[in-house]
Amino acid sequence: MAAARAEFAALGLGGARVDRIAERAGLNKRLIYYYFENKDALFLAVLEDTYLDIREAEKQLHLTDLPPADAIRRLTEFTWNYYLAHPEFLSLLNSENLHGARHLVDSQRVRELNSPLIRTLGDILERGRADGSFRGGIDPMQLYISIAGLAYFYLSNRHTLSAIFGRNLMAAKARSERLSHICDVILGYVLRD
Amino acid sequence: MAAARAEFAALGLGGARVDRIAERAGLNKRLIYYYFENKDALFLAVLEDTYLDIREAEKQLHLTDLPPADAIRRLTEFTWNYYLAHPEFLSLLNSENLHGARHLVDSQRVRELNSPLIRTLGDILERGRADGSFRGGIDPMQLYISIAGLAYFYLSNRHTLSAIFGRNLMAAKARSERLSHICDVILGYVLRD
């Protein structure tokens, strides 16, 4: 499974080779077909697994125990750091989107995995609004997509951005500047002036 | 060229078929090899073409003629609308990033295309800071990446996000909410309180 994840992340669904996955995993190729119906089924399994991991990690943040602004900052930093540490997550999502999410659409499991997060974020926003620190009327899903997007785009498109701007976006300094920028943007948005 | 762009956007570099591009274009496959060295060269040509289009469109915005806040809003709205109208731009970039931007790295043309934009944005920020409406110390590249990222992630990942959240993110109402959210985030950030 780890072998498949690495292969799919590095080369996409189409570019991944079942042969190579078997080799990476030290298995006979035939065995993959013994456990998974086909390449697509394996890809879905990898996707589900990947989502499980990040949602599991998010749970460990215990956001409900923190003051609202701290919770938002923590989630923002976590998202950035998780994407940074798990570039395969970004690649896999891109692949799945290229294919119109046709694998995920049939996956009940993934849908269930994601609802608690939005609920938690909604609670935080509500707490912030109640204590007067946050502006009102923020849609938690929009906010989540923004937190994710600010990190995702920078990291997922780091190759083209680096090529275009002629700067190495992955240098330590550049990375910390980006995180700091993202926090400024997000907190500047949620906090009441 | 349009045929190639559509094919690459829909299926990625690996999934695209030279046969199909020829068919879409009403040409003989052999002719493609007459004009382009190989599939990768064709892909690069498509990428350059695509970048040319968006940079050309950005030029038409005449951002330097607008007050700073208006300029930022206009760029933000333009970016959203352009991505919305040209989903193939997003797909192509994702493909190129999956391949570590190995095509663009060798392209002098694309690098040249992009520098003016950042310079323009820097000017706007400076004007805003000078007239006291903007906060200081904003890196134009960071800001550009944020403007792009807030739109890009939502649209590029619309399939997985829709699957995960069980909401149709592309409904007219959802789209206008997103744009309005993005403007709030970006302007909330650049404007001095």
Add this chain to the structure above:
Amino acid sequence: MAAARAEFAALGLGGARVDRIAERAGLNKRLIYYYFENKDALFLAVLEDTYLDIREAEKQLHLTDLPPADAIRRLTEFTWNYYLAHPEFLSLLNSENLHGARHLVDSQRVRELNSPLIRTLGDILERGRADGSFRGGIDPMQLYISIAGLAYFYLSNRHTLSAIFGRNLMAAKARSERLSHICDVILGYVLRD
């Protein structure tokens, strides 16, 4: 064994899948190899079984107790009805012939099974000739092959014949016409004018 018979009949020796036979039989695939050396041995066992069934049924006809013409008619009708009720018999024979009867050649059992039938038929023909109702000089094997062939070809090739002639050869009316035709042909042949 029934599972194997159905599978081989439906898909031929080459098209049959050991996996599927095991599944149909509710057994573990490995168990098939416990009882049979390999796929070919299983196929031979099925063939022998199948021949046993038809020869057993033929014995129940008690042809020796009937007047010659009645015996011939009875055998003819039986053959038609048996083939009609057991299409897998026809399929299996076709498969075996495609393979040059290489399985049956080694089977002593099957040869023994078939001699009594020809002997019985010979006796009937002799009785018919003796009482003046049958023409003389009929080879019982030739006659048996003709009785079988007139039914076999129609039923075994029903799909292509239906496609070619654009008629449904398996409708109740068509079937009874065929049987009646076959009896006319066979009895027209054996009976002295």
Add this chain to the structure above:
Amino acid sequence: MAAARAEFAALGLGGARVDRIAERAGLNKRLIYYYFENKDALFLAVLEDTYLDIREAEKQLHLTDLPPADAIRRLTEFTWNYYLAHPEFLSLLNSENLHGARHLVDSQRVRELNSPLIRTLGDILERGRADGSFRGGIDPMQLYISIAGLAYFYLSNRHTLSAIFGRNLMAAKARSERLSHICDVILGYVLRD
């Protein structure tokens, strides 16, 4: 095409190997897929070709120029000799029937090929009935199936029949006996007593 016909005839649709067909034909395997969509399409092409051949040969018999009884005998002898000389015709038909004639069902061409034959046979029967030599009420399709069946079964099942009866059915003497038997059966049926 000849290579494919030989391979399909010898091994059936499932047993045939595209590799081997290419090799037999001295072609690159890829080229087969250039001209035919897939193995099934190739098989259909072979089938159509094969039917074309026999129907073409039948036309050369000029049955309409002969007296009715001679025409029937000639068709009967021709059928036997054609099957004898073209065992691949029998094999291909058996294969197609194993697959429920799923290839032919979609073939307009083959249907058109076969109607003239039945019409010709109907004319002969009518002529015979009119001149008093033939019995009335004979369905030309039934008769054709009988003529074919008497030859087909003997030849197509020669391997199992030889194995079962322990006689070599393909010896010259056995063959001429069979043809003579078939003519007796068919003419005994059509001729008025």
Add this chain to the structure above:
DNA sequence: TATGAATGAGAATTCATTCAT
């Protein structure tokens, strides 16, 4: 500029069969 034919390397997937228990 244009094309139909050709190809080698490799892709996913299948299959009968065996191992270990």
Add this chain to the structure above:
DNA sequence: TATGAATGAATTCTCATTCAT
């Protein structure tokens, strides 16, 4: 008697690319 896991060798089909004209 019973089974889940494992495998090597094929098999159909695909693809970017090139040849010959």
